[in-house]
Amino acid sequence: MNRSVLNNSAFLSRITEIIKANLKNEQFGVSLLALEIGMSRSNLHRRIKAETGKSVSQFISQVRLAYALDLLQNSELTVSEAAYESGFHSVTYFSTCFHDYYGYSPGKTTGKAPPQEESVDPAPEMPGKSSRSKKRRVLLSFLIVLSLVFISLFLVVDDRPLPPPENSPVKIAVLPMQSAPADNSGQTLVYAVLFQLIKNLSEIENFEVRLMKTDLQEGQFMSGENEKNENADYIIESKASNRNEIEIKLKNVENSEYEMAESFLTGKDIFYPAARMASKIAASINTNLSDKEKAAFEKMHSVNRSALLNYQLGINYKSISEQGKSSEGQENLLKAKSLFEEAVRLDSSFTEAYIELGHVYIDNLYYMAGTMQQADQYLESGHKLVGKALELEKDNSEALTLLVHYYLRKGMKEQANRIYARLSLNKRAGYHHYINEFDAAVHYEDYYNAVKNFLYYVKNKPVSQLTHKYMLYNVALIFSDTGFPETGREYARKLLTDYNDSLQFYRLMGTLEMRAGNHREAVEWHQKTAGEREFTSGSYHFFKFNYILLGDMVNAGRYLKEWEAAKKDEIRYPSQYYIAGMICRRTGQPDKALAYFKAAEKNLLEALTRNTHRSQIYVEQFYLAGVYFELGETEKAIHYLSMLNERKTIPHWIVSGFEIWPPLTERRNIPEIEDIYQNLLVKFNQEHNRIGKLLVNEGLIEPFAQQTTIPE
Numbered sequence: 001m002n003r004s005v006l007n008n009s010a011f012l013s014r015i016t017e018i019i020k021a022n023l024k025n026e027q028f029g030v031s032l033l034a035l036e037i038g039m040s041r042s043n044l045h046r047r048i049k050a051e052t053g054k055s056v057s058q059f060i061s062q063v064r065l066a067y068a069l070d071l072l073q074n075s076e077l078t079v080s081e082a083a084y085e086s087g088f089h090s091v092t093y094f095s096t097c098f099h100d101y102y103g104y105s106p107g108k109t110t111g112k113a114p115p116q117e118e119s120v121d122p123a124p125e126m127p128g129k130s131s132r133s134k135k136r137r138v139l140l141s142f143l144i145v146l147s148l149v150f151i152s153l154f155l156v157v158d159d160r161p162l163p164p165p166e167n168s169p170v171k172i173a174v175l176p177m178q179s180a181p182a183d184n185s186g187q188t189l190v191y192a193v194l195f196q197l198i199k200n201l202s203e204i205e206n207f208e209v210r211l212m213k214t215d216l217q218e219g220q221f222m223s224g225e226n227e228k229n230e231n232a233d234y235i236i237e238s239k240a241s242n243r244n245e246i247e248i249k250l251k252n253v254e255n256s257e258y259e260m261a262e263s264f265l266t267g268k269d270i271f272y273p274a275a276r277m278a279s280k281i282a283a284s285i286n287t288n289l290s291d292k293e294k295a296a297f298e299k300m301h302s303v304n305r306s307a308l309l310n311y312q313l314g315i316n317y318k319s320i321s322e323q324g325k326s327s328e329g330q331e332n333l334l335k336a337k338s339l340f341e342e343a344v345r346l347d348s349s350f351t352e353a354y355i356e357l358g359h360v361y362i363d364n365l366y367y368m369a370g371t372m373q374q375a376d377q378y379l380e381s382g383h384k385l386v387g388k389a390l391e392l393e394k395d396n397s398e399a400l401t402l403l404v405h406y407y408l409r410k411g412m413k414e415q416a417n418r419i420y421a422r423l424s425l426n427k428r429a430g431y432h433h434y435i436n437e438f439d440a441a442v443h444y445e446d447y448y449n450a451v452k453n454f455l456y457y458v459k460n461k462p463v464s465q466l467t468h469k470y471m472l473y474n475v476a477l478i479f480s481d482t483g484f485p486e487t488g489r490e491y492a493r494k495l496l497t498d499y500n501d502s503l504q505f506y507r508l509m510g511t512l513e514m515r516a517g518n519h520r521e522a523v524e525w526h527q528k529t530a531g532e533r534e535f536t537s538g539s540y541h542f543f544k545f546n547y548i549l550l551g552d553m554v555n556a557g558r559y560l561k562e563w564e565a566a567k568k569d570e571i572r573y574p575s576q577y578y579i580a581g582m583i584c585r586r587t588g589q590p591d592k593a594l595a596y597f598k599a600a601e602k603n604l605l606e607a608l609t610r611n612t613h614r615s616q617i618y619v620e621q622f623y624l625a626g627v628y629f630e631l632g633e634t635e636k637a638i639h640y641l642s643m644l645n646e647r648k649t650i651p652h653w654i655v656s657g658f659e660i661w662p663p664l665t666e667r668r669n670i671p672e673i674e675d676i677y678q679n680l681l682v683k684f685n686q687e688h689n690r691i692g693k694l695l696v697n698e699g700l701i702e703p704f705a706q707q708t709t710i711p712e
Contacts, residue, residue: 012051019063023087030056032456038693064088065101072109079106169208170285173232174198178239186243192312193246193266194238196274204282204293234259234285240266248277250284260284270312307347314339314356321364333364351392351399358385358402366409372573372612379409401436408443411611416440434460435468442474445617447482447649448690451475455698466498473508477515481651483688485516487701503529510542515653517660519546540566541576548582549660556583573614574603575623581630582662593630600627618644622654629663637663638672645676650684 018036022028033056034044048056068086071077077085079095083106088094098106177194180187201209210232237249243266250260260280264273282289302308314336321332337360343353361382369375383406389399400419407416420436434457441450454475458467472495479488489512496505510526513519523546529539540563547556560583581596604624607615614620621643628637644654658664658677667673695701 011047015048015059016063019060020067023064023067023085028087029060032459033060035452035455035694035697038697061097062101065098068094068098068106069102069109072106082106169206170234170287171232172201172207172209172234172236172281174201174209174236175238178237180240181243183243186240189243189266189270189312190240190246192270192315193274193277196270197248197277200274200278201281204278204287205290206287207282236281246273246277248281250281270308302343302347302350302353304347304350307343307350307353310339310343310346311350311353311356314343314353318356318360330368333360336360337365349392351389351396354385354389354392355396355398355402358382358389358399361385362402362405362409372607372610376610379406382406404436405439408440409613411613411616413444435471438471438474442478443613445481445647445649445651447478447687448694450478451691451694455694467494469495469499469501469504472498473504476508476512479691480512480515481653482649482691483652483684484691484695484701485512487695488512488516514542514546515651517652517656519549522546523550541573541579544579544583548579548586548662553583553586557587560584574600574607574620577603578623578627578630581627585630597627597630600624601631618647622657626661626663629667634667634670638670638676641673642676645679647680647683649687650680652684655681655684 015033015037018033019028022032022036030044037044039047045056048054048059052059054062064086068082068088071082071085072079075082083094086094088097095106174194174197177190180190198209201207232253235251235253237251238246240246245263245265247263248260249258251257252259262280264277266273279289279294302311316336317332317339318336321330321336337357340353340357340360343350344357347353359382361378365378366375366382369378382402386399386402386406389396390403393399400422403419404416407413407419420440434453437453438450438457441447441453454471457471461467472491476488476491476495479485479491489509492505492508492512495508496502506525506528510522510529513525514522523543526539526542526546540559543559544556544563547553547559560580563580577596577600581593581600584590584593584596601624604620604627607620608624612620621640625637625639625641628634628640644650655677658668658673658680664673668677692701
């Protein structure tokens with residue numbers, strides 16, 4: 001069997017493709033490969049063992065080494081560059097693996113063909129050579145036995161524990177702080193230092209750092225939700241009796257002895273004490289920091305104490321806004337925004353403050369905007385701040401991530417991909433990587449990859465860290481859109497349990513029921529938001545839309561009048577004009593209906609010209625088709641409706657729209673419309689089945705558990 005890439009079957013070819021696609025992901029291993037291919041770990045192991053005689057880990061390593069060999073033979077990459085490109089993050093370990101596998105060092109690769117393994121079914125030996133081959137095999141067996149005896153004797157004489165393999169991460173579990181200052185400002189400071197310490201340790205190449213729950217057995221290292229606990233190598237304990245000093249202890253789990261116990265002065269800065277702590281912990285574990293890691297620790301984030309204080313308070317308010325109730329979130333977010341603005345005013349070279357302020361604009365205020373114009377203004381403000389951060393630090397990974405988000409929201413996919421490639425070269429893979437992948441997939445409604453990366457994230461994030469609220473919200477919508485409404489409801493309930501945000505829960509449940517076609521339940525859920533907060537323009541739109549589908553034009557008209565009186569000028573989506581026109585036409589107001597339809601046409605065409613997000617996913621084209629149906633321009637309507645065929649995925653609400661949405665149900669007898677419907681139905685079913693298989697493999701649903709009625 002050749003040591004190059006195995007391709008004995010289509011199955012192995014597919015496995016090899018998946019491994020190659022994840023070469024730079026150092027978190028990629030047996031579990032993620034099994035998830036990607038849609039098999040359990042045990043079935044995957046049996047299949048690969050049967051076809052190759054190797055374990056899954058050996059096969060993954062073989063593909064990595066084969067790729068590295070090809071790079072060394074056919075490119076000008078150095079050994080270290082080839083190691084990185086093929087997924088090895090230690091050149092020494094790569095060289096050892098390469099030599100063990102190929103029989104020579106990677107530095108001697110140029111022009112050398114890979115050695116061949118003995119065939120599984122060897123050709124008959126030539127006469128006269130059989131005895132020599134047998135002698136060689138006997139000699140080789142003797143040498144192997146002798147080596148094993150020598151190693152055993154060595155282990156008896158030297159009882160020191162063997163170091164872990166070079167690519168095996170040092171697992172560090174951080175316990176919650178045992179005690180903290182009584183005052184709020186003191187608590188804010190010491191907790192900020194502790195979390196900065198965790199961030200610093202996570203950036204060290206060979207460290208895997210997780211925050212433990214106190215109810216876990218000491219020494220157990222939770223590797224993720226639905227994952228078995230593993231042993232931690234070290235535990236970090238901390239306590240602070242006042243705001244000026246934090247005591248840090250590092251315990252070796254193997255012998256239960258403390259390797260380090262030291263107190264650190266905090267002052268008014270979170271970065272300096274956290275850097276000192278991280279360096280001390282690394283030294284206690286006998287880990288040498290790279291020059292890049294040292295430089296990151298020693299970096300002066302700001303010499304202005306007042307700027308640092310504003311930044312730290314801003315982080316606190318921003319965290320509260322993201323974790324707390326949405327009714328309070330905007331108020332705390334705006335407080336954070338003001339504090340970050342003050343930080344950059346006091347120190348115009350404060351990179352982190354620019355990044356956090358950019359994040360507020362691009363990832364928060366953008367979604368809170370009342371109009372498309374306001375949303376664009378927020379994006380551009382955020383873009384300027386990201387640009388300032390990159391002027392100060394051109395390879396800052398957090399700023400590059402924000403730049404990716406900006407380009408995605410602007411519909412500039414090529415630019416986003418280009419920056420993302422640059423980001424991948426400058427940032428270690430980790431669970432944060434899956435957040436970026438999830439964001440991109442959600443933005444383009446790539447449902448399968450969104451769910452896949454969500455599951456990767458859940459498996460790899462710190463166990464005590466709550467899943468981000470926006471991730472729970474979006475994955476619930478995805479399950480509803482792909483025909484798994486009950487799974488969507490389960491994640492909505494998880495959002496409520498984790499964050500106690502009843503307002504967002506009511507809104508989400510209303511949206512889930514609407515997309516599942518349960519419009520009476522949708523209205524009932526959304527009406528509960530009235531007791532939490534004043535209706536927004538989007539709330540009126542929600543009621544108008546659902547009452548149309550319920551055939552209740554009295555209530556649809558009532559909410560139209562309330563919207564016209566209170567929120568008419570707040571138009572985030574042009575489809576609101578279209579819905580208003582439908583109500584007016586069906587309540588005997590033709591002139592008013594025509595005015596609304598013309599306003600909808602103008603604004604929807606403008607949205608297409610500006611390439612808004614909803615235009616990128618063909619939502620505006622769907623509504624524009626509805627407008628032209630109402631205006632009697634059937635040819636234009638079919639033209640825009642047919643654009644939905646360009647979507648790679650089709651949500652359930654579009655498929656069901658052909659069955660319940662008046663402009664479509666009234667015209668199903670038109671052959672072109674029926675053809676469009678059948679094409680969209682095929683795409684919906686394909687994505688439904690793909691995600692269903694993924695959920696079954698993860699144990700999230702029972703096999704063949706169909707949660708929604710799929711039209712035939």
